[in-house]
Amino acid sequence: MTRPLRQDAAERREKLLLAAQAAFARDGLDAPLHLIAEQAGVGRATLYRNFADRSELALAVFLKQIDDLAGRTRARLDDPDVFVWFLEQMTRLMLDSAGLSSAIRDLKDEALAPIRQGLKAAGAEALAVSQAAGRVRPDLTVEDIRVLALMLGAPSRTAPAKAREALSLRSLALVLDAVRPRGDAA
Amino acid sequence: MTRPLRQDAAERREKLLLAAQAAFARDGLDAPLHLIAEQAGVGRATLYRNFADRSELALAVFLKQIDDLAGRTRARLDDPDVFVWFLEQMTRLMLDSAGLSSAIRDLKDEALAPIRQGLKAAGAEALAVSQAAGRVRPDLTVEDIRVLALMLGAPSRTAPAKAREALSLRSLALVLDAVRPRGDAA
Amino acid sequence: MTRPLRQDAAERREKLLLAAQAAFARDGLDAPLHLIAEQAGVGRATLYRNFADRSELALAVFLKQIDDLAGRTRARLDDPDVFVWFLEQMTRLMLDSAGLSSAIRDLKDEALAPIRQGLKAAGAEALAVSQAAGRVRPDLTVEDIRVLALMLGAPSRTAPAKAREALSLRSLALVLDAVRPRGDAA
Amino acid sequence: MTRPLRQDAAERREKLLLAAQAAFARDGLDAPLHLIAEQAGVGRATLYRNFADRSELALAVFLKQIDDLAGRTRARLDDPDVFVWFLEQMTRLMLDSAGLSSAIRDLKDEALAPIRQGLKAAGAEALAVSQAAGRVRPDLTVEDIRVLALMLGAPSRTAPAKAREALSLRSLALVLDAVRPRGDAA
């Protein structure tokens, strides 16, 4: 009896997350909430029922993406260059979402801290593997993962899209140079 | 003759620039304008008289800083490591101003483009000098200056201040690694 | 089911229209919107929710009055002097609403054009009837309806109210003289 | 010694009147005062020194035009149709100045009353002459002059200019029909 209801609720939540992801990607972390609700096809209060505030919504949106990346990364831990791959994926994520880089950075909302933690966790194993294989500088630490993410996300919210992509790729190239061991040809 | 009047006005304008710089540093590029006016000890309309809109104000605030950096850089062009020094100064600038990195990045306001141009101009000579001296990778281009600035500014708007400083310094270290010629002992 | 909700909203909308009509009548088309909201006993944003901007509000206010007049006019088309009656009613409308004559005239807001159209439609049949009965000059056209409305509305926004009424009545008398066939005793 | 000064002042005042006339004609009675001062090439305070407030300025602007019309009318008092000519001139005045019709009508500013008085005086003799010659209905009174002026000015602030001119001419035609004696072929 309550099962269909539950399903309905889950679907609504999913639609909200999708709409929010799109809005954050397009307009940044401060996209109007009422537009997100509208574009999800639900009432405003439903959004508030599912997510107490903007932070919680953002958290859910971005953690999903981080978790996804974490999973895909774990599946590649036998590749010695997995950390490079991880950074490439991160770049794409940042390129596709103006909000994510803000979420990793922004001081206004300490509630977003779990995203930083999730990011660190997602990359830690990859970093260890690549360092063990000598493909990444041994002095990098898990703390650096956030720094690298910030650097890769820096070009987001830059217009136009073409330029943004070019800047992102150049950032990635420079970051990879910084990350590879000295003297590595790569 | 009209000097006293002008002086008064100039002082107010200066106070506005200072207040704006502080506000942009603290709250980012979208700090409320009325707070800037208030904190400058001026009426709102005085702000509008001096700067037609937020962009114009931001432009003035940030160009001043960029110009200052450009001047100081030109005075050091005999140092082969001047580009490294330039990046260090840039880091400090970014660390001190949450707004500046937005200004270099933000798509919402194409009026801020001159800042990007000013930045490029400020670093171009330093880059050439350091490249000629073999202290910086020869394949870096003036276009990369913006990318490097974005990367160095990425940690801005990160709290708390202590963490922000640590992140900035780490960014700088990584960027310098990326910028130095391969095989360089640094 | 959703009727109660709708009813509430409809009532508020009605209150807004009433308040707007009063305000436009008293202060002209540029009455402050926040006063209208306040006097309707509603928050400002409610006004904006119901009417996207001042024009839309004015349009609703005045079209309602025009529509009402049109309906009453249609019910009198068997009176050969219906056009005279129409002009009398118009005079009263103008007398009671400083905003309406502006709406029929004002160049600043082309969005108000439908009011002119509605007015023309409202009077066209009455004009035809009265012309057929020989009670109105045969050379008047539907385009003249607007001119006559403007002339009848000219004394609006004249103070004090007593004087305004006298001016309006005199305008009406003169307009009727202009409209009756030559040589008519009237 | 003070003569040149006086002359300067008079010139400034003249420039202000011209600028105000243009601004009132273009934007109506509520044209921004600072634009008038600017366009007159004087400081704002000079405007205030010459005219205590907007009403006084408007009064000066419009009285000048009314006086001019009065003078030209007096010079034509031997023409039995002088009142018709007076109304034609009035039409042109109204057509050329969006502000004048407001000034004759507007309730917000009782200080403009002298304009109404001036208008009445300007037309009184012409009316008497034309009535004596049997060219104008004998029952018109000097009070009607204001009503006629209002009716002729009604189309002002109507856009576009072409339409405004057409409406004005039609108003004039209808007014003349109302003013001529019954049975007159005219």
Place this chain on the structure above:
DNA sequence: AATGAATGAGGGTTCATTCAT
């Protein structure tokens, strides 16, 4: 539970008017 109407606070902007120079 879901809805979306209502709210009020907050930010942007303009302009009449004053006042230091």
Place this chain on the structure above:
DNA sequence: GATGAATGAACCCTCATTCAT
């Protein structure tokens, strides 16, 4: 006197959040 910079009041509008239905 003339100037125009400064002021603050007033208005417009948007959005996060609540609440009646």
